Amino acid sequence: MVHAPQIKIPATYLRGGTSKGVFFKLDDLPAAAQHPGEARDRLLLRVIGSPDPYGKHTDGMGGATSSTSKTVILSKSTQPGHDVDYLFGQVSIDKPFVDWSGNCGNLSAAVGPFAISHGLVDPTRIPQDGIATVRIWQANIGKTIIAQVPITQGEVQETGDFELDGVTFPAAEVEIEFMDPADGEGSIFPTGQLVDDLEVPGVGTLQATLINSGIPTIFVNADAIGYTGAELQGDINEDTAALERFETIRAHGALKMGLINDISEAASRQHTPKVAFVAPPRDYVASSGKTVAAGDIDLLVRALSMGKLHHAMMGTAAVAIGTAAAIPGTLVNLAAGGGDRTAVRFGHPSGTLRVGAEATLIDGQWQVTKAIMSRSARVLMEGTVRVPGDTLPA
Structure with missing residues (x-):
């Protein structure tokens, strides 16, 4: 029996906040996975190592927890006034599916740094030293996120003394603003009641x-x-x-x-x-x-x-x-x-x-204009991730 060799896909493994995940540029994905559907889900499941009945993700990049079975796909934004489109996939650990129903707030802190480092942000908007404002379109829920990314000598600054409980080592602070954060188009309180x-x-x-x-x-x-x-x-x-x-x-x-x-x-x-x-x-x-x-x-x-x-x-x-x-x-x-x-x-x-x-x-309805918190982000590894060639259709 002839087995298909592995395929290599450019990827970056990043920590964002108290989560970490595998980040891809959309146009680096195999053609079959550049569009939503079964091929994309099969690819991301195999990258993470799911489904894994042993609950270990031994044969993938996942860490067998909800904080580490995460994937992100980024591309130049198609939305006016935004730099990057951010699509998040939460990969199930023990079942064969990827949940696209929501955002990951922790990994949102890593989107801006990745976007800058991979040419998704206009270089004229990146200072030599200071703070770069990255305008993110969160494609899962159709919302705007603003990331304030520290820049030193024209490069994303990752090291620093900002401490975040749940993360062992300090790093550079990334402030993120979630604009109009009510999920989707519905009311903040879907039943109309506070309790x-x-x-x-x-x-x-x-x-x-x-x-x-x-x-x-x-x-x-x-x-x-x-x-x-x-x-x-x-x-x-x-x-x-x-x-x-x-x-x-x-x-x-x-x-x-x-x-x-x-x-x-x-x-x-x-x-x-x-x-x-x-x-x-x-x-x-x-x-x-x-x-x-x-x-x-x-x-x-x-x-x-x-x-x-x-x-x-x-x-x-x-x-x-x-x-x-x-x-x-x-x-x-x-x-x-x-x-x-x-x-x-x-x-x-x-x-x-x-x-x-x-x-x-x-007018009797609660509205929230934005929510703000500080996180940090750091590249853990970059290069290519490999998956068996039979993961995708021929």
């Missing part, structure tokens, strides 16, 4: 804030589901029954938000919505061993991604947290003490994160 009664079979009726901002997110109170809000990954991810309850909550929240038409559809939409639980501040020890004092944070938040508790916080979920905190009466706002807020610092399993948001009530 809903969410009926979840086998769990009960939970108070929930269902919000579309950054990424569709379901917030519930920690104490309503038997938690304190100070849990670490092992407390949740090693409890199969707990993970099943969270998935049930997520599925019924997705249905109530109008994201799916039938509960069965949730299984093939793992990336969105997210489910998170909140609590007032309390002292706890982060996964790094560092003590987080109640007086240093406004609230506690724990969020699940792709069926597991995230080791820190998804960037898009941080946008949802900032937005909800800025709107009096949501569960997030109430956990932070209530009242008017333009920013919060919340505690997550790896430490803390500050996020700001600007919210206004216009």
